[in-house]
Amino acid sequence: MNPNLETDIRQICKEFGNDRGRMMDIVIAVQKKHGCVNDDAMDLIAKTVATHRVEVESTVSFYAFLSTRPRGTIVIRLCHDIIDKMHGSDAVAAALAREVGVPFGQTTSDGKITLEYAPCLGLCDQAPAALVNDVPVTNLSTDKARWMVQELRKHHDPNQLVTEFGDGNNAHELIRSMVYNNIRKRGEVVFAEMKPGEALQKALSMSPAEVIREIKASRLRGRGGAGFPTGMKWEFTRGAPGDNRYVMCNADEGEPGTFKDRVILTECPDLMFEGMTIAGYAIGGNTGILYLRGEYAYLRSYLEHVLADRRKKGLLGKSVCGAKHCFDFDIRIQMGAGAYVCGEETALISSCEGTRGDPKNRPPYPAQKGYLDCPSVVNNVETLCCAARIMEKGAAWFAQMGTTDSPGTKLLSVSGDCKRPGVYEVPFGIPVREVLAMVGAEDAMAIQIGGASGQMVGPKDYDRPISYEGLATGGSLMVFGPKRNVLEAAHMFMDFFVEESCGYCTPCRVGNVLLKDRLEKILNGQGEPGDLDYLQELGQTVKVLSRCGLGQTSSNPVLTTLKNFRNVYEGLVKVNQDKFQSSFDIKAALTPARKIIGRESVIYT
DSSP states (O other): OOTTHHHHHHHHHHHTTTOGGGHHHHHHHHHHHHSSOOHHHHHHHHHHTTOOHHHHHHHHHHOTTOOSSOOOSEEEEEEOSHHHHHTTHHHHHHHHHHHHTSOTTOBOTTSOEEEEEESOOSOGGGOSOEEETTEEEOSOOHHHHHHHHHHHHHHOOGGGGOOSOOSGGGGSTTTOOOOOOOEEEOOSSSSSOOOTTHHHHHHHTSOHHHHHHHHHHHTOBOTTSSOOBHHHHHHHHHHSOOSOOEEEEEEOOOSTTOOHHHHHHHHOHHHHHHHHHHHHHHHTOOEEEEEEOGGGGGGHHHHHHHHHHHHHTTSSBSSTTOGGGOOOBEEEEEEOOSOGGGGSHHHHHHHHTTSOOOOOOSSSOTTTSOGGGSOEEEEEHHHHHHHHHHHHHOHHHHHTSBOSSSBSEEEEEEEESOSSOEEEEEETTOBHHHHHHHHTOTTOSEEEESSTTSEEEOGGGTTSBBSSSSBOOSSEEEEEOTTOOHHHHHHHHHHHHHHHOOSOSHHHHHHHHHHHHHHHHHHTTOOOTHHHHHHHHHHHHHHHHOSSHHHHHHTHHHHHHHHHOHHHHHHHOOOOTTOOOTTOOHHHHTHHHHHHHTSOOSSOO
């Protein structure tokens, strides 16, 4: 055992109050200090916080960024989502493997560099991209990949890879990142100027019930994709029995093609934190938790700085905005560690409680029993920004934008085969065709709207509006040009869901593998007409019987391409006249036997 391990773990656990519920913070800190959370570390953590060893191991084994074995002192995580692949990440991966001298998933013999793939880094507008430890490196090429490795071998400091800073706060001394915001269109809600505290003061001049009525009057719906009315969620949480209530901000945007929250966190954190504080006042809570995805760790110091500044200004902490309001509220940041399923609200709560990011059974809903079994409201970053702006400008001002069922504006993360990828703030109700013209993608053969779990639609749907009653989206819009294969895209999305499933329920754990395999069979030219019915029936089964939102939407890549691009499927399948299973290769199956007996088959030649 490392002689310093016990001392370090005792100190780390003490920093988090020896609280088993802060397990995520503890294991992340131990890994940062010692490179992994090995068997000895897990035993010591369990003993120190008075829990079972299996509980510690369960948490460590669940998250992609945690490991029980040492990784390199430098971990290069290359994004391999569909947008990065479209921009050449396969060539970049080959260049990295050659330059480092090991394949992906392995560490160099000197223990210096580990190569890994990451499913999505929130950088699709500047792909291919990688994380080098916590440092994002964007717009990679094969030459830049080789240069990156050569530089790391010289100084072993990922921060020195940043030779120029991105725009806006990316150049802030606490961020110093090469990432660009790529804000292509600013609207009146999220990207407008704000004066910190103005919306909060207006909210505190009202009763909590009046604040909730104002949010309900605005008809604000959740911007994460589901579109649940925000005012109703706050009202349910306030009305639930319990002594403590919590506000939780979901900043775990892990959906491929989504990166709008990254820009808000960089440029508009005051607006988001103001929204959290207003929500806390409305529901009667005094604690907020920002769940920040591990891929955005490079923003944490800056966000902590913003929180500290708000405390100095009296906008957080004891007696917010003055003693007359008798309102205490503060916010802490909870880091994630690489698990897409934690974007589901109950899985996020599980992670904040220090366990695996497993979704919880519903009911009860978080508004009734959420974090630590207390009433909790979970809103995403954009929703809370909208709530703050509503309190500043008024419900009527907000409701006159967009459509009747979808008021306000929507942030779109646009990437793929377009001339101007980036973030656009547009009014709800805007037709898809208008967005495509705006981003320089008039020749789009297909778009994936709503991320991997959304819909793949073609030109016949381009006149439909982007709205909850039209084409709903949490914000992602991936563009596929005329030369792309929509079934290859669907196959990649299914591969993502197979990897990211928590594995709890059979429909999601097994069904998605079967969907992916049958899709692969069709892509390989071995498909039969009956496979289309199989995909439809199985996709519906996964959708209906899965336990959480991930599983309930995971079959959408298959179901929506079957609906909107059936001609592509039909062009690949064919009737098998001899009725033998076309996916079975008898020659390949006999290969082991041929090697054993040392001769070819006399029947199957």
